[in-house]
Amino acid sequence: MNLLEQTLATLRYILDSSSIVTGGAINPRHHTDWSHYAPACPGILLLPRTTEEVSKMLRICNTHKQPVVPQGGMTGLAGGGVPRAGDIALSLERMEGIEEIDPAAATMTVLAGTRLETIQQAAAEAGFLFPLNLGARGSCQIGGNIATNAGGNSVIRYGMTRDLVLGLEVVLADGRVLNLMNKMMKNNTGYDLKQCFIGSEGTLGVITRAVLKLHPLPGDVTTVLCAPADYSSAVRLLRTLQRKVGTPQAYEVMWPAFYRLGVDWSGQTAPLPDDKPIYVLFESTGSAEALEALLADAFETGDITDAVIASSHTQARQLWKIREATGEFPVRLKPLNFDISLPIGEIDAFIQDCQQHLDSRFPGHHTLYFGHIGDSNLHVTVDLNSVPEPAPVEALDELVYTAVGARKGSVSAEHGIGALKRDYLHHSVTPEALEVMRQLKQTFDPNGILNPGKVLG
Template sequence: MSDLQQTLDHLRCALGDSGVVTGAAISQRHYSDWTGHAPACPAALLLPRNTQEVSAALRICNAAGQSVVPQGGMTGLAGGAVPRTSDIALSLERLRGIEEIDPASATISVLAGTPLQDIQQAAADAGFLFALDLGARGSCQIGGNIATNAGGNAVIRYGMTRDLVLGLEVVLADGRVLDLRNKMIKNNTGYDLKQCFIGSEGTLGIITRAVLKLAPQRGELTTALCALPDYPSAVAFLRRLQRSVGTPEAYELMWQDFFRLGVSWLENPTAPMADDYPLYVLFESAAASALLESTLEAAMEAGEVLDAILATSHTQARGLWKIREATGEFPLRMTPLNFDVSLPIGQIGEFAERCRARLEQQWPGNHSVYFGHIGDSNLHLTVDCHSLPQPAPILDIEELVYSEVGAMGGSVSAEHGIGLLKRDFLHHSVSAESQAVMQQLKDCFDPKGILNPGKLLGGTAA
C-alpha cells in the first residue's frame, strides 16, 4: 500500500467516505482559482464538516508529511489556492453558517466557509452593516477573505479585512486548535496571535471561525461622477470631501482610457459626460445633498473638478457604477494581465505615467488601462495581452511594473495577496531580512511545511 493510500484510508476513518473525494469525482472548480493559473487535479479533496474534522485531517496529514492546500470560494487572483497533483486540497465549503449576532457588542460570529454575501445579509437583517464588500461577494468565503486580507471598495472608510476581525479560531498544521475568539476592541493580553493568520494565505494555519465587527447601517447614499483635470486634483478633491462632508463610502478613480473602455462596454454605450477629460472619480457619500452640492461648487471654483453628475435615482447610480465594474468583463473581452499594487497616495499619478511611458517604449501600441481605490493607496493596472507581440512577454512586463513599484517604495500586492503569481516579485517590497523572519514564523507554526507549500514564500513539503 502506498503512503498516499494509507493516508487516505486514515482520512476516511476520520472524515467518512463523503469527506474524502478522489479522481474524477473532484470538481474542476478545485483545480484553480479565478486566474485559471496552472490547473491541476489534487490527489484528494477533503470536505470536513466541523473544526474537529479539520483538526483530525491536519493531524493525519502532518504525521505523514502530506501537503495540504486550503481552499475557500476559489475566487482568488494570485494563485493562492491552486493545488499540485501531489497535494491534498481541503475545502471549507461545509463549514458554513452564522453562529451568533451580538447586538450589544456589534459583532457577528461565523464559520469560515460562509459566503460573504450571507454575512452581509445577516448583518443587514439585524440592523447592521458588515462593511467588507467585493465583486465576488456571492462566491467568496469569509475564511478566504481573512486569509488574504481582502480589500474592496469600502476600504477607505472601514479598512481592510484585518480591521474588521476581532477574533479567530484556527487549526494549526499539527491539528492543534487555537481559540482566539474575542468580542472586545481592547484586549491587550500579549501577542495578538490572530494577526499572524490574517493575510497569511493558509500557510500558517487554517481559519475555521471568525468574530467580525459590525457597523451601523448607512443612511441613503448619493453617488456622484466627477471629471478631473489631473491626478493632484484627485487627491485635493478627496481631502476636500473629507474635511467638508466626511470620508466617502467609496472613491474610485478612473483614467481616461479606462473610462472610455467602460462606457464602450455598456449595454447602451452613451457616456454620462464628455469622455475627453484626463481623469474621472466615482464616489459615494451619506452626506446631505445640499452639503455635497456646495462642496462640489467649491471644488469647481478651485479647479479641482471640471464637471460633475449627482445621481438622482438608484437606476442612474447603478448606471454610473457599471462603468467602473467593467473589470468583470476583462476575462471575456481581453486577455488581461492584471496588477494590484499600492503606493504612497501622492505618487500614484507619477507611477501611472512612468509605467505607461515605459510600456509604450518597450511595446509600442500596447493597450493598458489604469483605475483604482486611490484613497487607500491602491492602483490597478491591466495590460491586454492581445495588444502585445505573441507569445506575450508576461514575465518582462511583470518585472517592469513591479520594479517601478519597488523603486517608489510601494507594495507589489495591495489587496489580492501573493500566492504563486507574485511570489517571485516579493523582494521588490519586502527585504531579505524581513522575508527571513517570515520564514522563521512559517517554520514555527508549520515545521514540516505541509500547509500551502510554494505559496507566498515558496518551499515544498517534506
C-alpha cells in the same frame, strides 16, 4: 504505497467516507482559482463539516508530511488556492453558517465557509452593515477573505479585512486548535496571534471560525461622477471631501482609457465627455447640502471641470456599471492584472513612468489604469491580445513590479501573494523581514505541509 496513498488509507480509517473525494469525482473548480494559474487536480479533496474534522485531517497529514492546500470559494487572483498534482485540497465549503449576531457587541460569529454575500445580507437584516464588499461577493468565502486580507471598494472608510475581524478560531498544521475568539475591541492580552493568520493565505494555519465587527447602516447615499482637472485635483478633492463632508463610502478613480471602455461596455451614453484627463466616482453619506457646496467651490477653483450627481438609485447603478467593467475583463480581454499600492502622491507619476516604459518596450499595447487611490490601491491591466505573442508575462511582471519597488510601493494591495507574486515579493519586503517571515512559517508549520509554494515558496 506512496505518500498520498498512505495518507489516504489513514484518512479513510479515521474519517467518514463522505468527507473524502478522489479521482474524477473531484469537481474541476478545485483545480484552480480565478487566476487560472497552473490547473491541477488534487490527489484528494477533503470536505470537513466541523473544526474537529479539520483538526483530525491536519493531524493525519502532518504525521505523514503530506502537503495540504486550504481552499475557500476559489475566487482568488494570485493562485493562492491552487493545488499541485499529489497535494490534498482541504475545502471549507461545507463549514457554512452564521452562529450568532450580537447586537450589543455589534458582532457576528460565522463559520469560515460562509459566503460574503450571505454575511452582508444577514447583517443588513439585523440592522447593521458588514462593509467588506467585493465583486466576487456571491462566491467568495469569509475564510478566504480573511486569509488574503481582502480589500474592496469600502477600505477607505472601514479598512481592510483585518480591521473587521475581532476573533478567530484556527487549526494549526499539527491539528491543535487555537481559540482566539473575541468580541471586544479592547483586548490587550499579549501577542495578538490572530493577526498572524490574517493575510497568511493558509500557510500558517486553517481558519475555521471568525468574529466579525459590524457597523451601523449608512444613511442616504449620494453617488457622484466628476472630472477633476488633474490627478492632484482628484487627491485635493478627496481631502476636502473628508474634511467638510466626511470620509466617502468609496472613492474610485479611472483614467481615460478605462472610462471610455467602461462606458462602451455599459451600453449607455457617456454621462461625462470622454476627453477628460481623469474621472472620479464616489459615494457620500454626508450632508447633501455640504456636498453640493463643496462641488460648487471645486468648480470655482477649477479643481473639477464637470460632474453629475445621480438623481436616483437607477442612475447611481448606471454610473457604477462603468467602474464595474472589470467583471467582463476575462471575457472580453486577455487580461494581465496588477494589484499594487503606492504612496498616494506617487500614483500619477508611477502611471506616467509605467506607460512610458510600456510604450517603449511593447508598442501598441492596450493598458488600463483604475483604482481606489484613497487607500493607495492602483490596478493596472494589460490586454495581452495587444502585445506580441507569445505573451511576455514575465517581462511585464518584472517591468511593473520593479517600478513599484522603486517608488517604495507594494506588489500586492488586496489580492495576496499566492504563487503568482511570490518571486516579486522582494521588491516590497526587505531581506530581514523575509527571513523573519520564514522563521514564523517554521514555527507554525515545521513540516511545511500548509499551502507549500505559496507566499514564500
